[in-house]
Amino acid sequence: MQGLNPKRVYMAVRDPKSGTGGGFQSSRGLQGITTTNSNTRISATRLPRLQDRPSLVPVSENLGLNSERLRLAMVQRLHDQGISDQRILAAMQAVPRHTFVDEALASRAYDDAALPIGHGQTISQPWVVARMIAAVCENAMPNRVLEVGTGCGYQAAVMAQVFNQVYSIERIRALYDIAREHLRALHLTKVRLTFGDGMAGFPTAAPYDAIIVAAAGIRIPQALLDQLSIGGILIAPEGTSAQRLVKVHRTGQSSWERFELEAVRFVPLKSGLQT
Secondary structure: OOOOOOOOEEOOOEOOOOOOEOOOOOOOOOOOOOOOOOOEEOOOOOOOOOOOOOOOOOHHHHHHHHHHHHHHHHHHHHHHOOOOOHHHHHHHHHOOHHHHOOHHHHHHOOOOOOEEEEOOEEEOOHHHHHHHHHHHOOOOOOOEEEEEOOOOOHHHHHHHHHOOEEEEEEOEHHHHHHHHHHHHHOOOOOEEEEEOOHHHOOHHHOOEEEEEEOOEEOOOOHHHHHOEEEEEEEEEEEEOOOEEEEEEEEEEOOEEEEEEEEEEEOOEOOOOOEO
């Protein structure tokens, strides 16, 4: 990665197919990346989703009545999957995920899965949201945080429960508008939402103690690395058809350390605006 310290530190991860550790593998193209299988961890283990059942009232009303119980079950599952930070678990419990998806998908809102939100994008799997936020909190609690790729606004809403200052940038105008309405409905004025090119970051409010990127590029843009404060943490998926979460720690004015984490699958990081 341009601008990174040549020294790279790799964390061992388990390959879900072979059961052995493995490093990052390069590949070409984005074959197999769709809105039904992206923004999720690659794992052989999948918990069963809530079974569809007959209902005499609308799905949204059912979930409105039962979302507290469903969120508690989701949080317990996250804890069982290794998310132990109580601040993050409390944030995941506080945000009603079903209000961020289309009503036709509301019955699946608390499944361990990413869901399509239109425009070729997804709301990330709950584990991915919790894991990425946890990764930037491991050493210290960030104050000012940038999210690249607002999508429907769900991850920004969770971040607003954890961090004091949240900036989020979205390149697709329709999603920006949707996210703005979702965040307003929850009175989350702490999130400062911007319509812009996420690959360029948001230099107006830089530097950031942490940056969370919700789409995968071939490499992490240098503009984002430059907007990290010294000591700050960036986490992002990286790669094409073979992707991993990458954690980057800025150690000096022109030095960064890189750590590779779990294998994941995300939608591609793109430049420019879509109006």
